[in-house]
Amino acid sequence: MTLRKIKLTIAYDGSDYHGWQKQPGQKTIQGLLTEAVKKLTGSNIEIAGASRTDAGVSALGQAASLEIDSRIPAKNFPKAINDKLPRDIIVTDAEQMPPDFDIIKAVKTKLYRYSVYNGKKRPVLHIKHCWHIPAKLDISSMETAAKHLLGKKDFKSFAAAADKRKTTIRTIFRCDITYENQWLYFDVEGDGFLYNMVRNIVGTLVDVGRGRIKPDNIEKILKAKDRTAAGQLAPGQGLCLMWIKYD
Amino acid sequence: MTLRKIKLTIAYDGSDYHGWQKQPGQKTIQGLLTEAVKKLTGSNIEIAGASRTDAGVSALGQAASLEIDSRIPAKNFPKAINDKLPRDIIVTDAEQMPPDFDIIKAVKTKLYRYSVYNGKKRPVLHIKHCWHIPAKLDISSMETAAKHLLGKKDFKSFAAAADKRKTTIRTIFRCDITYENQWLYFDVEGDGFLYNMVRNIVGTLVDVGRGRIKPDNIEKILKAKDRTAAGQLAPGQGLCLMWIKYD
The missing domain is CATH 3.30.70.580 (Pseudouridine synthase I, catalytic domain, N-terminal subdomain)
Structure with a gap:
């Protein structure tokens, strides 16, 4: 065999x-x-x-x-x-x-896209694939905040407490926000993600967009290495794993 | 009261x-x-x-x-x-x-949109809102066929046998087909629709697109006044009631 x-x-x-x-x-x-x-x-x-x-x-x-x-x-x-x-x-x-290929270890980068619908009315036909936020969001503040997440950093503050992985250091290559016709897309590319990390990043950026967190506080949140320092957890249904690149 | x-x-x-x-x-x-x-x-x-x-x-x-x-x-x-x-x-x-307003009798026109995904791969994120047809469709034949459906006609051949309404005469004002990036949209506007009528129209047009029914046979199908003369019934999940206009 x-x-x-x-x-x-x-x-x-x-x-x-x-x-x-x-x-x-x-x-x-x-x-x-x-x-x-x-x-x-x-x-x-x-x-x-x-x-x-x-x-x-x-x-x-x-x-x-x-x-x-x-x-x-x-x-x-x-x-x-x-x-x-x-x-x-x-x-x-x-x-x-090859027989020694490891589906987790061989990952080079992954891209997650998170979709937010920022119009007033509940988008019923898309409601299972987005987070509906009717409130006004300050996109330029969110973009400023997103830049602080780029690079090789300790993302412990953005990981669910349940995450028991040895290292909480990850590299984020991209955290882009696109606005299109009342839809907001967060594209986050990294070499790996902690448990709930993308949803915690998006929830925190949304808190920035609503004025609850200042964009420059992201550095402080990262330094705290404590989940409670970051913002809310974005609901799962807005998230989509777009692709995984391998060596 | x-x-x-x-x-x-x-x-x-x-x-x-x-x-x-x-x-x-x-x-x-x-x-x-x-x-x-x-x-x-x-x-x-x-x-x-x-x-x-x-x-x-x-x-x-x-x-x-x-x-x-x-x-x-x-x-x-x-x-x-x-x-x-x-x-x-x-x-x-x-x-x-007003107290005498009747939600059915006062209808002027309705627009239904039917969505077909005509790409090869199953569109999983949209599969509950479309009919996936990977086979090639001849759109210009479908457009020719659609023109035969316009106007005030007896649509008995396009009604489910279960439809017991007195008259099967309806007026279709629009039966447009739009092609966009492997998506096909059928927009059908009429003053009223028989049971399963839009789905029978779309299923028949798809049969035309696949070469199973000739575009000019639509006239014959209408004249037959018999459901078995028309094509297949398109599945429900591709259909969306877009709007209803009232007087």
Whole structure:
């Protein structure tokens, strides 16, 4: 038996799911993928994900890997698995990797996009994919604040207390804010993210936009290395994992 | 007691609902609105809708009316009701009408938009609001076919057999097809629609686009006055009631 390592690229509408991670009795992306692969191969195969997206969070470019004892060519995988997945989850790509490929360690950068609807009326057709903030936001203050987040820093203040990873140092390459027709998009690219980090960054920037936090206080918040120093947690449904780049 | 007649404009994401119409044991828009009004007024008030949208169908401009024994000014209604509605239903407007106003009879025209995604990959983030057709569609044939639907005609062939209305004659003012970045939008405006009429029109036009029905056969289909003469029924989730114009 020769096991082949396959890397999958996966897109999903997270609004009906309890996040990526398999949990007993809950509808999760990892859980449904595992079931789909079982239907296809007959075996219970462990699927390792690159990002543990939370409940309500969507993805266009999640990545996952699995080891498989099958002769199906990698390029035939997506269609074969998609036939066994609900319509709001799709495997968009599959490729064979070297046996020592590690879906988490090999990540170079990831891009998350957070969408805020800043119009007055509740955007019902998009409400499961955005955070609706009818209040006025000072975008230029938010942009000033966002610049303080760029670079290699200790992001402990922006991590959920539950995050038990050894180091809280991460590098943020990009934290751009785009305004388009009452929609605000926060594009955050980094070499990795702590638990809830993007949602804490967006929530804090929104607090800056509402005048609750001064843009220059971001430095102080980072130095505090304490979650309570930062602003509110943005709700999960506005977040989408856009892509993950590998070496 | 003086009853006032109030007209509501309502928007909703229909993807989690069993359509507009109240049904025992089912989550419906009319049902949830009735509950919200009951929480607000303490009474079970009948809410009359202008359009019976099907399961999965969304709306940006549904209309409904109710008679109410309350002094709340009409302009305060939306916020008061919205506080009692789930986030995917919203009352966007309310106005007081003369006592003899009839929410169905007073309709002048309605516009429905049907969205088709014509790209290869399943559009997971939009899959609950479109019909995904990866196959090639001949848009110019569809446009030719659409022109045959304009005007005052008997649309019996495009009505579900279950439709028991007296006359099947309706006037279609517009049946436009717009193509934008792999998205196809069908905008159908008429003075009224039979049960499943827009979905049968779109399904038939898609059959034309795929070469299964010739564009000039539309005249023959209309003359047949028989549902089986027309093409397939487009799925509900691609449909959205955009607005209703009143006299």
